[in-house]
Amino acid sequence: MSDGILATILISMLGGAIRVSTPFMFVALGETLTEKSGRINLGLEGNLVLGAMVAYAVSYHTGNPWLGVLAAGVSGVFLGSMHGLICSLPRVNDIAVGIAMMSFGTGVAFFFGKPYIQPSAPRLEALPLGGWSDNAGLRQALDINPLFFVGILVALVMWWAFANSRWGLIVRMTGDSEPAARAMGVQPYQVRIASTAIGGFLAGVGGAFLSLSYPGSWNEGLSSGQGLMAVALVIFARWNPLRCIVAALLFGAAGAIGPALQSVGISQGYYFFNAAPYILTLFIMIASARSSSSAREAPGELSITK
Amino acid sequence: MANYGVSRRTLLKAGAAGLASTALPLGAMRSAQAADVILGAVYVGPRDDFGWNQAHAVAMDILKGVPNVEVIEEENVPETDAVAKSMESMINLDGANLILATSFGYYNPFVVDLAKKYPDVQFRHAAPLWNADTDPKNAGSYFCYLNQAHYVDGVAAGLSTTTNKIGFVAAKPIPTVLSNINSVLLGARSVNPEATVQVIFTGEWSMPVREAEAANALADAGCDVLTCHVDGPKVVIETAEARGVKSCGHNASQAPLAPKGFITGAEYKWETIYTMYADLLAAGEELPNFVAGGYHNDMVRNTPYGAGATPEAIKAADAAIEALKAEEPIYVGPLKDNKGNVVIDKTYDNYDPTLDGMNYLLEGVSGSIT
Incomplete structure (x- = not known):
């Protein structure tokens, strides 16, 4: 393989990592927060799709894409708090509710999204950070959407807050031991409802990225399961916000392998290369689940670990 | 004081009548008409996707204007068992007697099997796959050479x-x-x-x-x-x-x-084919098994x-x-x-x-x- 081809593939993977990772990042961060508080919300796929639809619709009607991002977040809060409230009823299983919320969110998005498939809404502007390079591919790869940096910022804040703030401690305590939280005078359900709602907000913003930045239009096949994959990435990232970023970037880069290899003429076996992100996730999951530390890092109140 | 209240029995009767009228959409009246065609169309994606499905759906709207033709549509039907279920429910519940299956992967085995199972229903599929020797005579293909x-x-x-x-x-x-x-x-x-x-x-x-x-x-x-x-x-x-x-x-x-x-x-100009189907249906004539065309007969642009x-x-x-x-x-x-x-x-x-x-x-x- 010549250097030129290798460079093209690496640049494509870098670009893919930056372009594709943002929605994974937001959903994974939202899910991390929810799971840290002791609940699993599998319905974030619904938040993602509904967020994408709402963001596109609001951006189309108001002409302001950032307003669309905000509205997507609000739609995520709506679905998230619904999940949180339903799961606070006695004997309700959060996984089952999550699956119901996933169908509900996508269904609502498809129902109200019909009139927005055709029109073109204003999109979020990317920051051209690659102006210093003569390489067109590299310049393109470094056209980075501000939401990407917002995602990294959110991860840093969450990472810091979990370790150092009172709120972070309360969320972690609720997630690790409900009796301990009660003994400290904390209402576990309130913490969980709030965590699920804020997690829902983040997932909704991730949806806004899909429809307003990349690929940048609304249609019903837009997410194709990215929300579900992101929930899996949380386990892989072992509930650490910073590892969520790494996981999302890796996943994005792996997704770019298939098209990049075909573009440089390595076209045999593209079905296999297109499956690269899933194969990668599977292997890393197996590798990371084998370590005994991963069991320690799981929040103690999660219904899958109890 | 006059009693404006409604007894439980009256309410139940009215409710039952209302339900019946929506659940059986004039089925009896319909079957009495000879030239009656109920057309079921299945799409693999949304009707307005800026592409394949939209091209079909736009053309299908033309058929909705033909007297005695009723169009039933279902979108987002995957190329799996789901399409067989969709088509069967169109046949059994809605009384469809012409099925237009518009996605490539619908044909084999789903359309072929159902055509054998329901010999009185006509099936047309949008890809040149129908084989006169092996496939049922009530199935067929229509295609534009894009x-x-x-x-x-x-x-x-x-x-x-x-x-x-x-x-x-x-x-x-x-x-x-x-x-x-x-x-x-x-x-x-x-x-x-x-x-x-x-x-x-x-x-x-x-x-x-x-x-x-x-x-x-x-x-x-x-x-x-x-x-x-x-x-x-x-x-x-x-x-x-x-x-x-x-x-x-x-x-x-x-x-x-x-x-x-x-x-x-x-x-695509599917409307050329669909209008031809509509004219034949309105005249009560049989549909051809195989229709294909391109620029020379106005089927693409x-x-x-x-x-x-x-x-x-x-x-x-x-x-x-x-x-x-x-x-x-x-x-x-x-x-x-x-x-x-x-x-x-x-x-x-x-x-x-x-x-x-x-x-x-x-x-x-x-x-x-x-």
């Missing part, structure tokens, strides 16, 4: 490119898609012998993120004209425009999506030229359209595939069934179907 319009795309693209590299985002390596890719190449080569086509298969009919990645990868690889064969070309055309490369459309008009770089696009088309490209593309209307052949043999084997031994007519089984990419296309 590759003719893609050939015109290729002619216009061949004279609009400066890098001589045309990028093609393709869904799956089935004959229809391969024929479009090969036709773009032959069209481009007819006016620009240096032109090549680079193809990326996404593996799915609709996968927006991967389509955008593929379009970006092609632009990175130096392609300055992009075209595609996926269900909803919106993402590819918008990505091309954002990257500052030119684009050719597919299925329906995408000209508004790319005001700077749009050249032209290949569009090209989108009006956009800002990306150079004057020479427009002139050459108009000439190519005239040639296709006169049924001049696209596949002028002998032709080799991109592995060096002779795959087309002689010149074939544009509608020759030999070409329907195409499973190769011609020399000049870089890409692989496996």
Whole structure:
């Protein structure tokens, strides 16, 4: 393989990592927060799709894409708090509710999204950070959407807050031991409802990225399961916000392998290369689940670990 | 004081009558009419996807205006058992007696099996797959040879490119898609012998993120004209425009999506076939088993030229359209595939069934179907 081809593939993977990772990042961060508080919300796929639809619709009607991002977040809060409230009823299983919320969110998005498939809404502007390079591919790869940096910022804040703030401690305590939280005078359900709602907000913003930045239009096949994959990435990232970023970037880069290899003429076996992100996730999951530390890092109140 | 209250019994009776009238939509009245056709149409994606399904749905609206024809539609039906269930419920619950199955993967085994199971129901499928010897007589195919319009795309693209590299985002390596890719190449080569086509298969009919990645990868690889064969070309055309490369459309008009770089696009004219079906149905006559056509009988068209088309490209593309209307052949043999084997031994007519089984990419296309 010549250097030129290798460079093209690496640049494509870098670009893919930056372009594709943002929605994974937001959903994974939202899910991390929810799971840290002791609940699993599998319905974030619904938040993602509904967020994408709402963001596109609001951006189309108001002409302001950032307003669309905000509205997507609000739609995520709506679905998230619904999940949180339903799961606070006695004997309700959060996984089952999550699956119901996933169908509900996508269904609502498809129902109200019909009139927005055709029109073109204003999109979020990317920051051209690659102006210093003569390489067109590299310049393109470094056209980075501000939401990407917002995602990294959110991860840093969450990472810091979990370790150092009172709120972070309360969320972690609720997630690790409900009796301990009660003994400290904390209402576990309130913490969980709030965590699920804020997690829902983040997932909704991730949806806004899909429809307003990349690929940048609304249609019903837009997410194709990215929300579900992101929930899996949380386990892989072992509930650490910073590892969520790494996981999302890796996943994005792996997704770019298939098209990049075909573009440089390595076209045999593209079905296999297109499956690269899933194969990668599977292997890393197996590798990371084998370590005994991963069991320690799981929040103690999660219904899958109890 | 008069009693305006409603007794429980009256309420129940009224409710039951109301339910009955909605649950059985005039079924008895309908079956009494002879020329009555209930048409069930199944789409693989949303009706308004800027592409394949929209092209069908727009044409289907024409049938809704025909007296005694009722159209039932279902969208987002996957190419699995789900489509068999959808079609069966259209037959059993809605009384459909003509099924239009519009996605390639619906045919075998789903349409074939159901046609055997329900011999009184007519089935028509939108791909040239019906075989007169083996398949049921109440099934059939209708098809527009879109590759003719893609050939015109290729002619216009061949004279609009400066890098001589045309990028093609393709869904799956089935004959229809391969024929479009090969036709773009032959069209481009007819006016620009240096032109090549680079193809990326996404593996799915609709996968927006991967389509955008593929379009970006092609632009990175130096392609300055992009075209595609996926269900909803919106993402590819918008990505091309954002990257500052030119684009050719597919299925329906995408000209508004790319005001700077749009050249032209290949569009179906399903309405020609559906109007013919509607006329036959209204007259109470039988539908033909096999309908196919292209430029010579008004079943495909090209989108009006956009800002990306150079004057020479427009002139050459108009000439190519005239040639296709006169049924001049696209596949002028002998032709080799991109592995060096002779795959087309002689010149074939544009509608020759030999070409329907195409499973190769011609020399000049870089890409692989496996």
